[in-house]
Amino acid sequence: MSETFGKGHHLHLIDGSAYIFRAYHALPPLTRKSDGLPVGAVAGFCNILFRYLEGNKTGDAPTHVAVIFDHSSKTFRNDIYPAYKANRPELPEDLRPQFPLTRDATRAFNIACIETEGFEADDIIATLSCRARDAGGQVTIISSDKDLMQLVGDGVGMLDPMKNKLIGPDEVFEKFGVAPNRVVDVQSLAGDSVDNVPGAPGIGIKTAALLIQEYGDLETLLARAGEIKQPKRRESLQDNADLIRISKRLVQLDCETPLDVTLESMVVRLPDAEPLMAFLNQMEFRTLTKRVADSLKVAVLVEAEAVEAQAVPFDHSKYDMVTDEGALQVWIDRIYARGFVAVDTETTSLDEMRAELVGVSLCVEAGQACYIPLAHKAGGGDLFGAAKLVPGQLALERALAMLQPMLEDASILKIGQNMKYDAKIFARQGVDVAPIDDTMLMSSALFAGLHNHGMDTLAERYLGHASIPIKQLLGAGKAQITFDFVPLEEAVKYAAEDADVTLRLWQLFKPQLHRKSVTTVYEVLERPLVPVLAQMEMAGIAVDRDTLSRMSNAFAQKMAALEDEIQTLAGRPFNVGSPKQLGEILFDEMGLQGGVKGKTGAYATGADILEDLATEHELPGRVLDWRQLAKLKSTYTDALQDHINPETGRVHTSYSLVGAVTGRLSSTDPNLQNIPVRSDEGRRIREAFVAPKGRVIVSLDYSQIELRILAHVADIPALKQAFKDGIDIHAMTAAEMFGVPVEGMDPMVRRQAKAINFGVIYGISGFGLARNLRIPRAEAQGFIDRYFERFPGIREYMDATVQFARDNGYVQTLFGRRIHTPEINAKGPAAGFAKRAAINAPIQGTAADIIRRAMVRMPDAIAGIDAKMLLQVHDELLFEVQEDAVDALIAAARGIMEGAALPAVHLSVPITVDAGQGANWAQAH
DNA sequence: GGGCTCACG
DNA sequence: GACGTACGTGAGCCCG
Known part of the structure; x- marks a missing residue:
């Protein structure tokens, strides 16, 4: 509840229409980049509003403020005098559509926005001025329109925003030669060619002022017109008395305009960061968006008011299930109308190279999301019953055909949480999703080190929303099902919610990138890597199963021999792989010194400890040998075989862009960034990473x-x-x-x-x-x-x-x-x-940034070479190259890698890259 | 599922 | 003066 407007309050009334025209004529005809919508006047208008708000932080700040607009229709003055404002030129074609946007802008800045059908802005300003003054408050009219000067007086002043000059009675006198309360009289006589107010022919402001000064007011002047000595003036007044009186009714502002707004509703409010940033982003005002973001301290506001800022409640029942082409077309049309869409795919696996597309969800506005089930199944419970497609779903091919143009449209931004995953799913369906934004990467650019960047974390933290756990749908352990067996009703809630959450996170994060000065990090080091990594992951690397299999067998034999030896040395059988049992053998049973128990109460048996003990006894050394083999076998020679994709015959890792806080990538399923190299035995595993016939593995790595x-x-x-x-x-x-x-x-x-x-x-x-x-x-x-x-x-x-x-x-x-x-x-x-x-x-982190920059530039740099970038290992890039193109690849890739810091950063040390090549990774490294 | 161990840069 | 300590990762195994 705001207090009643009155004494001590100060109302600013901004002449919005004047601002619009000023902005329109002051700026070149700007258009919105994404769709060509003319926005020059809106941009100028927003700049003026922003500068005004900034000015208020230091100056004589108002307690209340409103922007007043003309309403585009005839007014009562046209009934008095049909020619009123008749000679105004037609509105420029590209200005009219900007009018409603200026109203939106005003509201986005959280300023009262006032217009009334049938009344000019000037009359509304007059009415509000009178009301505010009569209530005991103070008024400043922000306009340079001389027609408003008649309102100046006790408690009412004007501010010329062009000259930033206050206009009081003295300035009005300077302009009209009379006090403000006689301005109407002068204007009635002088007329106004701009508004087509007739006045008395032959009499301008100077003469009118002289006459009013002499006779006091207009009615007295007209009554005593015969006394005027100059014949021309006398006759003009006598002949045009009616016209002059009509003119007076035209220029006299109406203080009784019916308005259904209260002065209290105009109380100054801080802009709400979220809608304001949303509006500015929607208009694509980059510079202003940044300046406003800086000024608002958006990040602080948003973090503190995350729940409030996202006022739309999550409502699972409002999500759409799209099951026919008509409904899908409606969604596609909505996406085109909006210019962006949050997208999420549901699949049968977390492994993008094996996952089957099950459905797609879309969200265009907080709370407004849909799910398109495409391959949900039912049945197949008993031994012989095959699962069948649930009826009523759109055909996958048909839905993709409809979605593809939108997903590939350069003017439609596709927003995802970990878009690399969805992009790969779509890529396997022949759909090349671009351009993209990724909320996970935004979170990483904004919050690395503060928390992880999974959707559940982000939803909880920034939206105050606990999203449906996937476990609730799929179960866990042995009974776990795949998403295609989730009933449609449940799938809609879960899937659409993901798109909904993603869109809301995007709305929150996008403006924060500027505020925290990490837009460049996001746009240069994060986002462009998504398609590059997707390509590398889909390419995969050829791994020779026979080599691995032979090694596994060899390791198994050696391990068995070692195990026998170890158990003999220990005097009894035990699980060599159990650090707990090993500790008991070493320190309790064999009585070796130096046993240290960790927090779990078990003896530590790490390699460093065993190495120290190896001088005392044979057993620890044997265990170290056994452990090395066990590691190589279980983690590499066995596990890698399971990762060979049956369709491609290659191993496809998945890189995480947010796995390491420093900006390094991480690699999972399998981790190809920790393939052994330090020991001779381990290094041989790299022999299994091979180039197909006629091709060569090339490795380039940054030196120191x-x-x-x-x-x-x-x-x-x-x-x-x-x-x-x-x-x-x-x-x-x-x-x-x-x-x-x-x-x-x-x-x-x-x-x-x-x-x-x-x-x-x-x-x-x-x-x-x-x-x-x-x-x-x-x-x-x-x-x-x-x-x-x-x-x-x-x-x-x-x-x-x-x-x-x-x-x-x-x-x-x-x-x-x-x-x-x-x-x-x-x-x-x-x-x-x-x-x-x-x-x-x-x-x-700087090293990670440098190799990221190299990777982003690499595809273009090697486009003409028959070569593929396959792996990244922090300071190394691995390629597969046609054998006669090796030199060309090394030259091109080295150039990119060595110059990767430029032009952003000029290092004062040279960056050098070593190159190697061979039939496999062991030879190339 | 946490802790330990160990593979990499 | 004692406390504990190299930075960044991921995977497999043991064990409660």
Whole structure:
């Protein structure tokens, strides 16, 4: 409830129509990019409104405000004088459609928007001015229209927004030569050619002012017209008395306009971020959207008011089930009318390469979503009954044929949560979905480090909505069904809700990208990678099953032998694969020293512990050998065989763009980013990753990219020079630290320097380095101290980075990717973790950004070469190339990779790429 | 499903 | 002065 308008209140009345014309003529004829709708006047209008609101933050702020518009129809003045405003030129064709949009804009800015059929804006302004003044308040009319000057007086002033000049009685006198209350008289005599007000012929403002000054007011003047000495003036007044009186009725503003709005309803309100940003985005005003977003602190508002901002309640019963072409066409038409759509697919599997499309859901507006079931089945419960398609569904081919033009239409934005998944499903149906937006990637750009980016998390956190768990539909474990067996009614609720949630998240996140300055991160480093990764994943890599199978057998034999040996050494059979049992054998039964129990009460039996014990006893060493084989067999040689796709004969991993907070990709099902390489035995697994006949595997990897980035960001001259000179960086570090020449350096010394170099990237500690190098902690700390003494810039960089994290709650890469560090001010061990993560994130993240940029550019760069990019392993890209195109591929890909930071970032160290090739990955690496 | 272990950069 | 500590991932296994 707002208090009654009165004393102490200040009402601003904005002449909206004047703003529109001003904006229209001041700006070139802008059109909306996506559909050509003329929006120049709307843009100008919004800019004026925004500047006005910004001005109010500092100036003499109003308590109430309204924008007044003319209503496009005849007014009472046309009854008095049909020629009134008759000589106005026709409205420009591209202006008329903008009128309703300016009303929308006003409401979007949360300002009262007033127009009344049959009345001009000026009369409404007059009426509201009178009411506000009579109520004891103050009024400022924001307009440069001289017709409104008659309203100036006690409690009512004007502001010329063009000149930003206040207009009071003095300024009115300057203009009309009379006090405001006689302005009407002057105008009645002088007429107005613009509005086609006749007045008295031959008399202009100057003469009219003189006459009124002399005779006091119009009626007295007309009554005593005979006294006027100048014959021309006298005759004009005498001959045109009626016309003058009509003119007076035309220029006199009506203070009694019937209005059904109250002054109280015009109370100043803060703009609601969500509808305002939605409107500006819909208009595609990029610059203004950004400025408004900055001004509104959209992020803060949105986060605090997420529930409120999304006022539309979730209502599963309102979702549509689309089962015929007519209904689908209605949805497609709605999508075209809107220009964007949230899309979600339902399938039979999380593996995009095997999943069958079951249905599609669409959402065009919060709460308005549909599900199109396409391949739902029923039956098949008993042994012999085959499942049958549920009747009444649209045919899949027919639905896809209808959807395809929309999904591929460059003017329709397709919004998804993890669009890579849906895009691949559609791609396998021959539909190339573009352009896209992805709420998961937006979340990653906005909130990396704060929470994960799954839809359930986002819905809960930003919409205050708990979405239907998929488990509720599919069940779990052995009894789990696939989505095609979900009953239609349930499927509609779940599937349409997903599209609904996605659309709402998009509405929330899109404006926040600007506010948090991560639009470029999203648009350059996230979104464009979706089609690139989709292509790589669908291409897959050829894996030779026989090679793997032979290795599995060999491993199994060796393991069996080791197991016997181990159990003999232990004196009894036990499960070698059980760390718990192993711990009991080692420390309780065999009585070895150094047993440390973890939080679960079991002895730790990690490789480092077993290595230490290996000097005391044979058993731990055998267990280490066994474990290595077990790992290779179960995780690689066995598991990889299961991942060979029966249709393609290749292995298709799935990359996650949001798996790592730093911006690195992660790889799952299977993880092809951790194929063994460090041990000879493990490296042989890479021999199974092969090129088909006539083709070659090519690997290109960045050399020391993280150390190069460190040298650049911490600005260490010695490191930078070493990279420029192409010197062995670890040997150089050792030489600097220990004062030994690079020539003939002890490999142990170099190894220590290398460990320190890597330690630095991870946020080094004496403890960590000591453990890594297996040296006393004091010695390790001595190394670190000497390192920082020699390279003081590194310490400065680390301190500055941690301080930045404390000040801002995040750190960032050279490309602006933000990684949040919520734990940075924590107490206890968590503080150490957070500090080291904060130090590492900009380095690891910048390297991740660089290879992402390379990957985005790669398809175009190698378009003319018979080659496919297959895998990414953080600093390595793997290709499959026609054998006679290897050199061309290496040249092109290397060029892209080495220049990937440009032009956004100019590194002060060279970035170099090593290349290898061969029949398989082992040879190429 | 959490913890342990270990594969990678 | 003690606390605990290298950064970032994913998968398979054990065990409650």
